[in-house]
Amino acid sequence: MKLFVLVLTLWGQTETGNWVYIGNQYVYNDTMSEEKCLYMAELDNWSWHESNRYYSIQLECQEVSE
Secondary structure (H helix, E strand, C coil), X not given: CCCEEEEXXXXXXXXXXXXEEEEEEEEXXXXXXXXXXXXHHCHHHCCCCCCCCCEEEEEEEEECCC
């Protein structure tokens, strides 16, 4: 079975409107099935409190290499 971790990455918007990865990420270190990870990454499962429209967080599942 493939195992995955949930990764949160921080993005910033440039003055031209492009989103760029700004180098920070957080990894939920407990491995899980892809199905569970995708469920956790669904935005409906989170409460968002964003006060700066030029920054955003993305959630994604990354496979753990053995």
